Amino acid sequence: MNPLDDELRRALRRVDAPEGFADRVRARIEATTAVARVTNSGWVKTAVALAATLAIMAGGTWYRAEEQRRAQGEEAKRQVLLSLNIAGNKLRAIEMKVNHREDR
């Protein structure tokens, strides 16, 4: 016999399980199955799907509202700049006309 055979025999010798080991294993399996039953039940899946749908819808609504606000803001800005441009040009044109008349 070589020393490796002895070592293997020692390592693989039959050892009895501690007392109550089988009961503890069964209890743990039962507990795990119960949790799995809850997480896999229909209403949890439905609730998760509903929450995800609501979150997506809320995000979409917010994004659309923000886009609309941005478009309105850009349009309002364009109108403000155009208004001030027209008003300023009219004032300058009137001023020039009045000055020109006074010079004559």
Add this chain to the structure above:
Amino acid sequence: MKKIMFGATCVLLVSAAASAQTFTIPERIERLAAKARDAVNITLDGPLLQLASQFLNSSNSDERVAKDVISKLKSIHVRTFEFDRDGEYSDSDLDAIRAQLKGPTWARVLESKEPGERTQIFVKQDRNELGGLVILAAERRELSIVIIDGAIDLKRLSALSGNFGIPKFESR
């Protein structure tokens, strides 16, 4: 004493009514757009001016000035019409606007009449500052109405023309 109280109440009511004035553009003016070759129709009230202000970029010098100018404004109305023919509108079309400028706070500061042309500028005196500006410029084929309600600096407004990269508005 009662007479004094009544008088004070009247003064307060008149000044409150003057400060709360909102302009209406007459329907016959709005209808001119259908006859015009080119028309501009802008109405900006307080909330829209505030919204525009949020989108004006303070790091751009022109937009910063515009932002500052509109910060004290209550409303802006602009109507311009360019026609292909003479006689598409009459001077009386503007009477309904002139009627809104007859309060104690409004004063006509310029009246210019030439054949086929009439220009009027009205300003609103609000305490010791300019509280509003109305320009009515009528030419044979062009009509411009600018109503700016709120504290405004005419020099800054005049200096703004032709800026912002907007194609220059042609005014003869």
